[in-house]
Amino acid sequence: MIIVWFKNDLRLNDNTALIEAMKTNQPLMCVFQINHPQLLEDSKSQDYFFQSVQSFNNNLTQINQPLHFIAGDTEESFDQLLAEFPDATAIYTNISERGYGLKRDHLIQKVAQNHQIAFHGFMDHHLIGAHELLKKDETPFKVFTPYYNQWKKLTKPPFQKTDLAKFQELAIQKQESELFKQGKQKFQQLIEQAHQFDNIDLKKVRQSYDDFIDNRLDDYPKDRDFPALNGTSDLSKDLTTGLISIREVYWRLVQHAPESDAKQAFIRQLCWRDFYNMVYAFNPEANDLEIKSEYRNIKWRYSEEDFNKWKNGETGYPLVDAAMRHFKATGELHNRLRMVVASFLTKDLLIDWRWGEKYFSEQLIDYDSASNIGGWQWASSTGTDAAPYFRIFNPTTQSERFDPQGKFIRQYLPELGSLSNKDIHKPTENQRKDLNYPQEIVDHKFARQRALDAFKG
Ligand SMILES: Cc1cc2nc3c(=O)[nH]c(=O)nc-3n(C[C@H](O)[C@H](O)[C@H](O)COP(=O)(O)OP(=O)(O)OC[C@H]3O[C@@H](n4cnc5c(N)ncnc54)[C@H](O)[C@@H]3O)c2cc1C
Numbered sequence: 001m002i003i004v005w006f007k008n009d010l011r012l013n014d015n016t017a018l019i020e021a022m023k024t025n026q027p028l029m030c031v032f033q034i035n036h037p038q039l040l041e042d043s044k045s046q047d048y049f050f051q052s053v054q055s056f057n058n059n060l061t062q063i064n065q066p067l068h069f070i071a072g073d074t075e076e077s078f079d080q081l082l083a084e085f086p087d088a089t090a091i092y093t094n095i096s097e098r099g100y101g102l103k104r105d106h107l108i109q110k111v112a113q114n115h116q117i118a119f120h121g122f123m124d125h126h127l128i129g130a131h132e133l134l135k136k137d138e139t140p141f142k143v144f145t146p147y148y149n150q151w152k153k154l155t156k157p158p159f160q161k162t163d164l165a166k167f168q169e170l171a172i173q174k175q176e177s178e179l180f181k182q183g184k185q186k187f188q189q190l191i192e193q194a195h196q197f198d199n200i201d202l203k204k205v206r207q208s209y210d211d212f213i214d215n216r217l218d219d220y221p222k223d224r225d226f227p228a229l230n231g232t233s234d235l236s237k238d239l240t241t242g243l244i245s246i247r248e249v250y251w252r253l254v255q256h257a258p259e260s261d262a263k264q265a266f267i268r269q270l271c272w273r274d275f276y277n278m279v280y281a282f283n284p285e286a287n288d289l290e291i292k293s294e295y296r297n298i299k300w301r302y303s304e305e306d307f308n309k310w311k312n313g314e315t316g317y318p319l320v321d322a323a324m325r326h327f328k329a330t331g332e333l334h335n336r337l338r339m340v341v342a343s344f345l346t347k348d349l350l351i352d353w354r355w356g357e358k359y360f361s362e363q364l365i366d367y368d369s370a371s372n373i374g375g376w377q378w379a380s381s382t383g384t385d386a387a388p389y390f391r392i393f394n395p396t397t398q399s400e401r402f403d404p405q406g407k408f409i410r411q412y413l414p415e416l417g418s419l420s421n422k423d424i425h426k427p428t429e430n431q432r433k434d435l436n437y438p439q440e441i442v443d444h445k446f447a448r449q450r451a452l453d454a455f456k457g
Pocket of ligand 1: 234240270333339352365371375
């Protein structure tokens, strides 16, 4: 028997590890591990993830196939599983190329070795894996554009349909065991906490993406920076959990959309996802350390008070506050707003980017460690190919440019709803008093100079 270990690849179709396991024609046991060291309190990211597991579990149930849950410490739970099922000959799984996922894969590989069974890992989560595209001198790319120019030329792996009839023949029926009973209980507990997201459905994800390709792609380059518009694909959260495969996303677009600049602009964004995966794979300390060594000694401020005001949307900068209140409530954040609020935290408040990165990691429903670290190191100017430190976003100008009528702000800061399109970006002192909206936490001009000084050292 083969154990197919599912993680952030929550689908049957186009699942590389599953398709490879099926080629062996051996019985398959589908397993999901709830890894205790990864569990967080009060995390929207986690809630969305486990609801996606539930959606996958429901899909399996519909075809009468069980997903076996195990829960516990990383190695111990697999150790118990393999001890209980000595007829298992191999683990098949889609691997992570970086960060904690990579470390966990290595730990389980060792457990498999101890039990003298094989461990087969497959690159599935990216179009082009971290080690598949290097510069001519065999070193990793540091700058996005040359990476993209080469990436574009590579043939992307095909979408593979899974033979469901064969899967049903090979998958083993539900196994009764105390281990699985406890795993299922833990899962139920996590699902109860995650009721905010109890409607995740691959069919809807596909419909919404098809609608994007058919009706919104042409306007993508123009609309994608405006948070009040429905201008982007909204795919990131379901790519993160693997509900939809990146190959399906790529080939649906390539096959259904005619050639256009808009199509290329969208493909370019998909490439950022691979680029940041590669950057993190080659800079494994980037979760905690500035990639650019010259910025490792910046004197960040560690003001809990200002950090909390940022988290709660009480900075007195309307676009930042609207974004952060919306984020806290939903776990979603538009790319332009991520850039604005990350810049505000690290430049205007000069607070350590690691605090922001951590908060995002807990709350973003599309949380992906490589893209999140990449985004934060970009915004704080500490990463590879990052925003230059002297180009500091002005939060008021960003608001005027990307939310000109204050549509987004009005939605999340209703107390400012009566203000004109001009005043809404920077209410006067009296308006703030009348509307019970906070004064600016810091003067932007002063903050800008403070950040420039800190970066210059
Ligand atoms: C500070 C910061 C943190 C971020 N954290 C994450 C994160 O944890 N997870 C995450 O998926 N994205 C992250 N991003 C990137 C980006 O904001 C989101 O991918 C995007 O907003 C998702 O919306 P969408 O699917 O509608 O994007 P679209 O514009 O429709 O793009 C299509 C896809 O391309 C990929 N993509 C687009 N932009 C980027 C980018 N800059 N970096 C990497 N991939 C990209 C995503 O997979 C996205 O789904 C972060 C950006 C910043 C500035």
